[in-house]
Amino acid sequence: MQTNISNRCATAGGTGIKPLRYAGGVLQMLDQRKLPTEEIWLDYRDYREVAEGIQTMVVRGAPAIGCAAAFGAWFGARDIEAEETGDFLDRFAAVCDHLAASRPTAVNLSWALQRMQGFARNHADRPVEQIKIALEYEALAILEEDERINRAMGRHGQELIPDPARILTHCNAGALATGGYGTALGVIRAAVAAGKQVAVLADETRPFLQGARLTAWELQRDGIDTTLICDNMAGYLMSRGLIDCVIVGADRIAANGDVANKIGTYTVAVLAREHRIPFYVAAPVSTIDLSLADGSLIPIEQRDRREITHIGDIQLAPDNIGVVNPAFDVTPARLVTAIITEHGIATGNYPVRLAELVNCGG
Template sequence: MAIKPILFEDGICRMIDQRLLPAEELWRDYRDDGAIAEAIRTMVVRGAPAIGIAAAYGAAFAAAALASQSLPVAERLHQFRQRCQHLAATRPTAVNLFWALARMERLAEATSALAPLDWAAGLRQEACRIDAEDELINRAMGRHGQALLSQQGTVLTHCNAGALATGGYGTALGVIRAAIEAGKQIDVVADETRPFWQGARLTAWELQRDGIDVTLICDNMAGYLMQQGRIDAVIVGADRISANGDVANKIGTYSVAVLAQAHGIPFYVAAPRSTIDLSLADGSAIPIEERDPREVTHCGNQQLAPAGVAVYNPAFDVTPARLVSAIITEVGVARADYRTQLAELMARPPLCGHV
């Protein structure tokens, strides 16, 4: 079974510290929204769907704290929105973060007339629903996506879009898991994904843990393997997809997409509908997070570059829709005319009642 990176037990949100994998499997306990915001910002938890789930639990903790105070309804809602804004400010690119918080805020307003403790309990239940629905969504996405894969082949993936990045099962890796469950012979090549090494540390760890055949390569080896005919498809996740099908994902994804097109290899994106942002016409409007230069100049405590060297460290890039063979969601697959097809997919009834 794929690991679940976030657990809610006895009023405590437990998250595996993904910064320590694969060397150490350490679970940390969180009891308030400020601590969860810091966990998101420092990448204890990462991956667009998982960030949204963590933020939902953070909002639930904020509601519980406010419910314990004697506040007028309007003031309680005002402070709740402020705390949600603090959670939203942690990472700018992954739209799932804002989607989950907007869902929590809508419920907070709709149920504001309830007694404070009942109001907070309803928000806690909503966070748990967001968590539980994510795995169901990923499994549905896997069923749709596995049909695109041949009976036998090698799939390249970049970054980690597996169980660790979600509420369980995974997006891109969920497609691979579903294909294997359907009896297909699929093995995986995982890019290391510098500078945070999500492929080396996380994808390789969870696939190996689940007994799925995985080979780790350096990022700059992908083109060579494609040239040799050793890659049959590429599947990645996404942090935000604009209305025209442009895809923001971990830095290096665009390079892989260009290589895939040059070698005639299909390039698939697997993402829940909560990742699709129809308010953005194209990928040029997607905000790109820039992170600490130390992620580039150091590996842990080991210095790799000369002190004082200038560093540019964007965490994401945008792959143009023209390089994307298909976008896989929980309600179906979009191809080619993404502006029309994504809008149509977004208009379909939700897989889960509250999505």
């Protein structure tokens, strides 16, 4: 794995902000752990390194994780030495299992890996080397499709945004979390592009500070009016009438509309309901997991205690203090005003509407 330092990786309007880029058999990931003070690109050529990059949050955000995993799967496939298709497919499945274990909550990870494996199985009548070549193009297709999906999501979602609007967002569901443009931030970008007056309140999103480090960085580069707040300020601002709506992304959505997103999302949703503020979720249909009846079945990743006790090398808490660090929580469907996808918007009867969006495309 190699390191490259970039002076600038974005252009105005959000179209240039990318967490991933691929050329010549090398996947480059923008190291999101270093933002906003450093822009460093890391080079990946091995599926094990990609899995580590996902686990250590070099890349994060459900859609971006899925895109990265697809290239990791391609690297693994490329390096398999097998002449028989059956042997190749078995070893390719082991590669995908390794990648899938890197982060359990984001369903886009398993979705992308299942798509890559399904593609390989569907072309099992071809020689192994041809399957390998085709898998590279499939990984590229997943990455390129993601930005188109996000832009479609933005077009649907911006219709829900009032003009003017003061929008609270939690964590980072922007270009950095996707193949480009963003889910929740894509809706915000689309509203701005439609001429609406939008101001964003980005909460810091402890403990990894994705709001402070990433959302604020993205929106500031786009010239979108953005104010950073601490996580525990949302209720006060809502009580003062300073927030018109909330929009967040998602890492997995159950069949009944329960939403797993960054820890703290549930708290924001409860506050929004108390203050009668719309709470919107923006996510591609690949994030909807119809195999899970409700959010209680969504696996919740538990992360290292050091993310709570330290910021970088600075220790914040006493030695040997007990720590719990779930990366996500689940917001019940009853608190969600609408779920925005590239195929349309779901409101009300989520079990029926989400299935329609996934299976029928609208």
